[in-house]
Amino acid sequence: MDGPLLVLDRTAGTPIGVQLVEGVRRGILGGVLRPGDPVPSTRALAAELGVSRSAVVSAYEQLAGEGYLEMRQGAATRVAQLARDGAAHIVRDAAHPATSADRPSAPDPSAPDLSRVTPNGRSAAAPATFRGDSAGGAGAAAGEDAPAMPEAPAPRIDLRPGRPSTARLDARAWRAAWRRAAALEVSNDSPPRFGVPRLRAEISDHLRHARGVVCAADDIVVTAGTSEALSLIAATLRLRGGGPPTIAVEHPGYPSGRRVIEHRGVQTTAVPVDVDGISLEHLRRMPRPADAVMVTPSHQYPLGGRLPVAARLGLLDWARDADALVIEDDYDSEFRHLGPPLPALASLDDEGRVVLVGSFSKVLTPALRLGYLVLPANPGLREAIAELRDAEQCPVPGVAQEAAAALLASGAVRRHIAVTSRDYAHRRRLVQAALGELPGARLSGLDGGLHAVIEFDAAGTSDAVVTRLADASIAVAPLADYSAVPGDEREGIVFGYASPGDTLLAEALACIRESILDAHTAKR
16 A cells, blocks of 8 residues: 555544544545555554554544454455345444534545545345244354244344354464374373363463452363253262252343253243343242252343342342352453443352353354363262263363363453453444434343343334344344243343344444334334
8 A cells, every 4th residue: 555544634623543543434435445455564554653553542442342454363354245234334323433413524635635545456134033932141152042043034234132253263273282282192091070180270270360359270170061060960969869850040031041940850930130130039939949050140141231239139038048059151341341340249149059151252263162160169069070070081182171261361361351341342332323212122231241231112013123123134032932931031132242243233233223113113
């Protein structure tokens, strides 16, 4: 690329980083920079403009998150292929931090002009209805989260929850981790029953940094995702004897988790949630205390509340009085967008009653099928888990465990969380700008994580919206599918915003908005 990319106005009140983003964005939308064109390296552009490299890196990362640039490890950063004009217009408007009410209708005149840039050289899908259970707890795989629909064509834009973005995954570190695992001596035995020691140590270190949970490697049990973790816990309750065990679950809550528990022959009983999470009042009023309770305290799934510290301590008091376990599903806790993180229940437990369940499916990819349990100081529970693993063995291949350990040790996971957190926070702003104020609808669930919820006032709105979106080949999940009580379903939809690029997301958000407005008009 010949000539200066843009000219910065250091006398303007607009921050340099904003000028960089606005200038490159306007050049792309104006056709000065075309799809496939390389942009200068961050080092070269920073030197040319006399700004810090970190400012250029941040600008490029934001533009990549918005879908304007394609950044690949070891390759030049290039202009992305934008979606159709309508979607690009929405991305342009929603990319600003201003609210939908005060977004500017014209470009900021203080932003730099890209007129001095000189580049080098130069469907509609078949209707389908996407229904059924959708994504659930801490990093459960997409196959266990999303409904199995072999008869339906793949949606053009898949907004079903539980699907993270893998676009920014460090491919070089990923391949290096698998090469390292493959280079190890081939074992002639199954992996250790609780998992490969090196991976357990790395998970322990990861939890200390990411969640403030101090645990030893010996406290970790490697699992094949959240489903296998919950299956193990349910099976240990069966070993206790003394009648059929019961696990209290959130209503609405994680449907795949309920199915796994019930498949193990353990009963579930529904406890309603309020704005913060599970209702302790209803839990305490149960005629017969449950043997365990499964909660998502950091980001209630799907409604998004988070349990205050006082309620967390109250839940531990209930567990002590009821002699029960607390299953803490640490669902997408790595991604907080609003408010400081709260301590994990496991970090508050001093009586050995909290079992922490987590995975790397939301952090990295569901394809890894890698999760973990953090066992409390409870000898009976440890012995029961060991007995089960002696019979069933660890289902995660040893080479996959070694690769995951290498990836964690390299720091790539921590870096990936940092960069995707910024991407998800940006996409959250796109959701708020497009859907924040709609008649007869309430947007929630956005304090953290990878999904949002829209609840409707009028009966029948969910079916109308889901069907309209399916006709456009856009998949979302009905909120009714999360009900733990038949006949007590809520009107609403649940959708993820992490996986699609910004231009596709903007197109889908525009269609969601139009569908809700049309449904509201029809109900009047």
